[in-house]
Amino acid sequence: MHVLITGEDNPGPTLLLAHGAGAAMDTPFMEAVAQGCGARGLRVARFEFAYMAARRTGGPKRPPPKIELLQEEYRATIDALASTGPLVIGGKSMGGRVASLIADDLYRAGKIAGLVCLGYPFHPQGKPDRLRTEHLTALQTPALICQGTRDPFGTRGEVAGYALAPSIDLFWLEDGDHDLKPRKRLTGFAQADHIEATCARITEFCAEF
Numbered sequence: 001m002h003v004l005i006t007g008e009d010n011p012g013p014t015l016l017l018a019h020g021a022g023a024a025m026d027t028p029f030m031e032a033v034a035q036g037c038g039a040r041g042l043r044v045a046r047f048e049f050a051y052m053a054a055r056r057t058g059g060p061k062r063p064p065p066k067i068e069l070l071q072e073e074y075r076a077t078i079d080a081l082a083s084t085g086p087l088v089i090g091g092k093s094m095g096g097r098v099a100s101l102i103a104d105d106l107y108r109a110g111k112i113a114g115l116v117c118l119g120y121p122f123h124p125q126g127k128p129d130r131l132r133t134e135h136l137t138a139l140q141t142p143a144l145i146c147q148g149t150r151d152p153f154g155t156r157g158e159v160a161g162y163a164l165a166p167s168i169d170l171f172w173l174e175d176g177d178h179d180l181k182p183r184k185r186l187t188g189f190a191q192a193d194h195i196e197a198t199c200a201r202i203t204e205f206c207a208e209f
Contacts, residue, residue, distance in 0.1 A: 018092070036200075093178065140165070
């Protein structure tokens with residue numbers, strides 16, 4: 001399994017990130033997050049699930065497999081990753097959801113220290129009644145969710161009504177969409193500003209371990 005490493009190998013935390021359902025580990029968004037965190041001294045590792053990696057070798061553009069298989073792949077990546085300091089897992093959208101589903105088992109086993117989700121898919125787009133929050137109500141793992149306030153997979157107004165565990169810290173990006181991109185004409189901010197703020201908050205969160 002190919003892993004991209006950004007930042008220096010040091011005794012500090014490593015952040016392991018998985019990609020979203022339809023985009024690879026080296027998209028501009030993922031690259032910006034990795035570089036932004038790496039510039040702040042955080043070691044960032046990125047990997048791809050097998051279905052996405054297969055597209056690079058001319059394989060068919062298949063949708064993600066069952067979530068249980070993705071969980072197994074994530075666990076295997078953790079086992080194969082060499083890190084000397086604390087490990088924080090997470091990812092963009094689907095990747096963060098997969099990490100969140102395995103987080104408590106790994107946290108109780110002492111294998112990870114925390115969880116970071118970038119644009120958590122609280123529900124499928126356009127289907128706010130199909131919540132993906134059951135396991136988040138009693139999550140024990142210290143978690144940081146960075147979310148745009150108008151994310152179609154969970155807006156600030158929607159998330160305010162969810163029963164989330166006290167271990168979860170929500171970091172809101174004003175007017176951000178699923179990629180944390182705001183409408184600049186309304187906010188005066190650009191996506192790059194929100195990504196920089198996100199990287200700063202992630203680095204602070206990981207430094208707690």
